[in-house]
Amino acid sequence: MTQQIPDRTVYDQVVPPEQMDDVLRSLFDAALDVQQRAHAPYSNYHVGCSVLTTSGQIYVGANIENSAYPQGLCAEATALAVMASEGEREAKVVLTVCDSEGLATSCGGCRQKIREFATRDTIIHACSKKGLWATYTMDGLLPDSFGPEHLI
Numbered sequence: 812m813t814q815q816i817p818d819r820t821v822y823d824q825v826v827p828p829e830q831m832d833d834v835l836r837s838l839f840d841a842a843l844d845v846q847q848r849a850h851a852p853y854s855n856y857h858v859g860c861s862v863l864t865t866s867g868q869i870y871v872g873a874n875i876e877n878s879a880y881p882q883g884l885c886a887e888a889t890a891l892a893v894m895a896s897e898g899e900r901e902a903k904v905v906l907t908v909c910d911s912e913g914l915a916t917s918c919g920g921c922r923q924k925i926r927e928f929a930t931r932d933t934i935i936h937a938c939s940k941k942g943l944w945a946t947y948t949m950d951g952l953l954p955d956s957f958g959p960e961h962l963i
């Protein structure tokens with residue numbers, strides 16, 4: 812009997828932008844930039860998300876709250892909606908930047924939304940404004956998940 816341990820790396824200290832490789836830095840900068848345009852007047856919690864697709868494009872989104880609270884969108888949902896609307900279906904890397912000082916990961920709903928467009932190799936990075944806190948595989952972030960292949 813084999814049981815694999817989900818892939819996740821949680822850093823003891825934040826990895827600052829200047830220590831990131833070029834791809835990670837580009838995604839971090841893009842998410843940090845779009846985070847500034849979040850519409851978060853109710854929570855005042857700003858999140859930015861960047862998605863690198865397998866074609867090499869980067870799409871971004873911020874959280875968009877609504878006075879009717881459940882109608883709000885997480886940053887991941889916004890970025891993935893933009894990506895899919897452009898005809899892209901494969902997220903290679905997803906990165907979030909949020910207002911938390913330490914590690915804060917995507918909510919459960921967003922984990923499933925990422926899963927819809929994940930490949931076997933999709934990586935998810937969780938960052939604060941100061942840098943990278945954790946890196947996950949899709950299975951590490953959402954183990955034994957339900958996905959498109961169950962329906963097709």
Ligand SMILES: [Zn+2]
Nearest residue numbers: 885918920921
């Ligand atoms: Zn979410």
